[in-house]
Amino acid sequence: MYEVFFRSFNERVSLTKEEEEFVKQFLTPKKLRKKQFILQEGDVCKYICFVEKGALKSYSVDANGTESIIQFALEGWTISDLYSFLTAEPATYNIDALEDSELVLISKASHETLLEKLPKYETYIRLQITGAYIALQKRITSVISLPLEERYKNFIALYPNIAQRVPQHMIASYMGLTPETLSRVRKKMNLGK
Template sequence: MEKLFDILFAHIQEKVPLTDEEKKLIISFFKCKQLRRRQFLLQAGDVCKYISFVSQGLMKSYLVDEKGNEHINLFAWEGWWISDFRSFIFGDKAILDIDAVEDTTLLLLSRQNYERILAEVPVMERYFRILYQNSLATKDSRLISANTHNAEEKYALFLEAYPSISQRLPQNLIASYLGLSAETISRIKRKMIDPNA
């Protein structure tokens, strides 16, 4: 069981120090869940009961429009958190679907245990604050990119920011995340291989 937490502890310790006692206490707040590829963690309309840390695998959160098209909000892989955070914090119905792109192992933190971990392991308050700051900065950058970059630039920035993850994602999912069509991504990739194409 403790092996499952190695990635979590490494992630936390990049931002704040942890004692062995704090690690033991942190383990007690989580429960483990395994998902098969395409299995849902959360469906829109349900209340999000957990924030989830990806120990192994790959997840996506997304909105589905009235035409049935997915609009991907976030990818989460080893070392990332995923949730419909508004639903988790306020108890509203989730607007996001979250499912597994690959077979995935998650560490789940309930709302009650989230509050307890902040109170009982004070360094975790700082850890989550750093996460939220980083998340806000990333969302700002993504919004600016969506409004100022052309398709080629968006794709190039994605590959630069996430070189390893781009190899694990089908082209249509990358396209959805970037707000592009799969055909556009195909055209960009062909042009990257042969600039005269």
């Protein structure tokens, strides 16, 4: 249990067995069925969710009911509405499962205790968030500076596994496009072949 979580942790900051045991006290396993929510807009986000197995997405829904996907999370990824989690304000995002999934949950209280008691946890979190920040900055750069075809190629190159497991209209949603537009971009790309 928690194999993927501790693998991720140890890749960034290596823990002794004792430290692992200590951390385990603060973790809660949770299984989620496909389409099940772990967070709904308006509720306070109670957990940081680490994906042991499966796939989730976070997204916002506009007035017309159109979903815009903010993030995908496969095994080894972390997902949350961090703003809501940290401030206890109502969440602006929804998070649900794309596949049957297994999560490791860290509650706010656990998070705070771990930050306080285990400096390596703070380092782990810092490194995680730094990586997430850099990835988001690249995503922004791509969105504001590249033509669609390049953006799509970048996405496929960066996340081939997501491209395989997730329906295309969700990738369109992640890119801020309609499914039709993405379909046409793909068609244009294939003409070279």
